[in-house]
Amino acid sequence: MTAATKCLIAAGLISQEQATEVIEEAKAFEDKLPEELIVEKEYAESEEVYKALATEIGYEYRTTVEESELDGEYINLVPIAFCRSHRLLPLKEKDEEIEVAVARPFDFSALDDLKLFLKKEILPVVVTPQTVSKTIELWFAGQKDMTEKFIANMGNSKGRSTSELKKNSVEDLLDMSQAPVIKLVNSFIYQAIKARASDIHIEPYEDRIKVRYRIDGVLFDAPTPPKDLQSLIISRLKIQAQMDIAENRLPQDGSMAITIGSKRLDIRVSTLPTKYGERIVMRILEKSHSVFTLDELGFAPKIQKQFEKIITSPHGIFLVTGPTGSGKSTTLYSSLLTINSSESNIITLEDPIENEIFDISQVQVKPGIGLTFATGLRHILRQDPDVIMVGEIRDGETAAIAVQSALTGHLVFSTLHTNDSASTVTRLADMGIENYLVSSTIIGILAQRLVRQLCTHCKKEVTLSDTDMNQYNLKSPDIFREHGCNICRDTGFTGRMGIFELMPISTAIQEAITSGATTRELKLISLKEGMLTLRDDALDKVGKGLTSLGEVNRVTGE
Numbered sequence: 001m002t003a004a005t006k007c008l009i010a011a012g013l014i015s016q017e018q019a020t021e022v023i024e025e026a027k028a029f030e031d032k033l034p035e036e037l038i039v040e041k042e043y044a045e046s047e048e049v050y051k052a053l054a055t056e057i058g059y060e061y062r063t064t065v066e067e068s069e070l071d072g073e074y075i076n077l078v079p080i081a082f083c084r085s086h087r088l089l090p091l092k093e094k095d096e097e098i099e100v101a102v103a104r105p106f107d108f109s110a111l112d113d114l115k116l117f118l119k120k121e122i123l124p125v126v127v128t129p130q131t132v133s134k135t136i137e138l139w140f141a142g143q144k145d146m147t148e149k150f151i152a153n154m155g156n157s158k159g160r161s162t163s164e165l166k167k168n169s170v171e172d173l174l175d176m177s178q179a180p181v182i183k184l185v186n187s188f189i190y191q192a193i194k195a196r197a198s199d200i201h202i203e204p205y206e207d208r209i210k211v212r213y214r215i216d217g218v219l220f221d222a223p224t225p226p227k228d229l230q231s232l233i234i235s236r237l238k239i240q241a242q243m244d245i246a247e248n249r250l251p252q253d254g255s256m257a258i259t260i261g262s263k264r265l266d267i268r269v270s271t272l273p274t275k276y277g278e279r280i281v282m283r284i285l286e287k288s289h290s291v292f293t294l295d296e297l298g299f300a301p302k303i304q305k306q307f308e309k310i311i312t313s314p315h316g317i318f319l320v321t322g323p324t325g326s327g328k329s330t331t332l333y334s335s336l337l338t339i340n341s342s343e344s345n346i347i348t349l350e351d352p353i354e355n356e357i358f359d360i361s362q363v364q365v366k367p368g369i370g371l372t373f374a375t376g377l378r379h380i381l382r383q384d385p386d387v388i389m390v391g392e393i394r395d396g397e398t399a400a401i402a403v404q405s406a407l408t409g410h411l412v413f414s415t416l417h418t419n420d421s422a423s424t425v426t427r428l429a430d431m432g433i434e435n436y437l438v439s440s441t442i443i444g445i446l447a448q449r450l451v452r453q454l455c456t457h458c459k460k461e462v463t464l465s466d467t468d469m470n471q472y473n474l475k476s477p478d479i480f481r482e483h484g485c486n487i488c489r490d491t492g493f494t495g496r497m498g499i500f501e502l503m504p505i506s507t508a509i510q511e512a513i514t515s516g517a518t519t520r521e522l523k524l525i526s527l528k529e530g531m532l533t534l535r536d537d538a539l540d541k542v543g544k545g546l547t548s549l550g551e552v553n554r555v556t557g558e
Contacts, residue, residue, distance in 0.1 A: 003106050004035045007056040013044040031085060033104060036129060046128045050103065054126035057105050061126045065091065065101050065135045074098055075139060078117045086110040087132045089139075090118060097121045103129040137260070181232045184225060185240075189267070189282070191222065193260060195489070198284055198325065202237075204230055204277035215489070216452045216496050217325070234271075234278050241269035248278055255352070268352065285354050291333045298497045300537055302530075306504050307446070311335045311413075316443030317406045319393075321418040326449050327498050328415040329354055332389055335413060336360060339387065348389040349376045365391070373398045381405060390414040396431040403433060406441040420534065421445040421503035422523040425513055439505070439513040447501040449534055449555050451547045452493035458485035459492065459545070472539055472549065480545045497546060499538040499555070503531055 001009075005019040014022075022034040022041070029037075035053065039046045047063065054061035074090040075083075083089050087103035088110065100114060102124045115122055127135075188211060192200045197213035200222075204210075209230050211222040225233060238245050241254030252271045257264070268283040294304060310318055318335075320328040333355050336346060340360060348357075351365035351373070361383075363376055373390055374397040380388055381401075392415050393399045402412050418424045424445045428438050460483040469477045482492020503509070503526045512525055527533070532540075538552040 011052040059124050059126045087129050097123040099123045101127045103132045185236045200282040202280040291337050303502045310444035315409045317412045317441050318444045320446045321416045322448045344386045346387040347385045350391040377401045387411045399431045421447040423519045439510040445503045450496040451551050453495045455488035455494045457487045458483040481548045501534045
């Protein structure tokens, strides 16, 4: 028996049998104690357990830790990994002792180590593990201008060795014990994630480095590091993304895994040699992000009804089109989530796998070893699939195999880069797919874009003139526009939503495709059949107060 379990038995919170069970189970974990498993198994409430432990050892018990109790002077002396693994966090100084929130009060070895970090006596205060974790994340989320502080404190770093830039398997962005350059790079990434950025751009020029974050589809300037640090910053990122640090003449692609508290993210890294050094763009992918349902995508009721009919077809090809970063993969994930069942064998082929879906086999493309979309698709067909998702049709070979898959009774989902739904037919023809094959296999084409959503805290109501109201075909002159506040970083927008143009392949459109109709002719037929264009859907969202006319014009054109 451990001291903690003996205490909990004496307090009447658990039985002898339960104590024995959790002690045995804890041996299989490196980072869990029996008392933590007791709470997980719901043998006792968390507050009861830790209050009993505090009473037993003679420490104060607290239900919360207030922000006013935190002191960065002491928190920054302790590696964040140490705090997290030992479930503790230094608080403020009190009577020449440092109060410390602890969720493992019997871990005396960790408390002794903490004294060495702080170089002062400590006064433990017992809290729950959830309180410690929450406080750690809230503290670092509340830090402002972290990047500027690192830049100001680093000074001239010429001559530093890249040996301090060693790679960790999973980088913890909140670890303050790293080398200065590592802390600076981590701070760029951390501040970008905190600002909800999807991409980070690091661009070298003759006399400066420019850092920009893409937030809700628009680039914003970030704090600029000294030009002297350019080679160290690039080397650090290339090492972490498992790239060749010695190769700076050719473009490279890589990836890294990072954590922020309990959040796990993957980052795709791309380098491009320029006149003044390697340019780096990082795409942030949050692995823990849940897949949206169809209702959450923002479809107009008419479009959603048609969409659901298409994705439940027994066979055929359904394509989602749009530029990079327009949410195509998100839409396909939602489609798979909708049709996923124990009766269907669904296999995906992706580059990269952005979200994991329960009970669906997902394959990562690896061109370096010959696993391309085309070769992967051939092998998937031998796995008896009902539904196949191909991340992107990039060439004629992949397109031809997708067509053959649809002709042999499979339902195929994929994406393509085109400007609207009608032009997709022309794009497939350019890839060498005959018109009769396109008309007999394509069952629907969805074009989409992302528009920024108005900030609900500061959006401002305005009244349009009769001329503008008629020009935009709005039902009401009263709409909203962006204003700006602290919550939205004075942009007037927070988050993005989809606008959609769905072209179901009707009999009339099939006949037009077979006869070689132009993109314009296909679009006219679709409009006569009631298709809503991207602009129509966007203006409908303006009328609902979800986005602005300026944003619609920016995304769809005047």
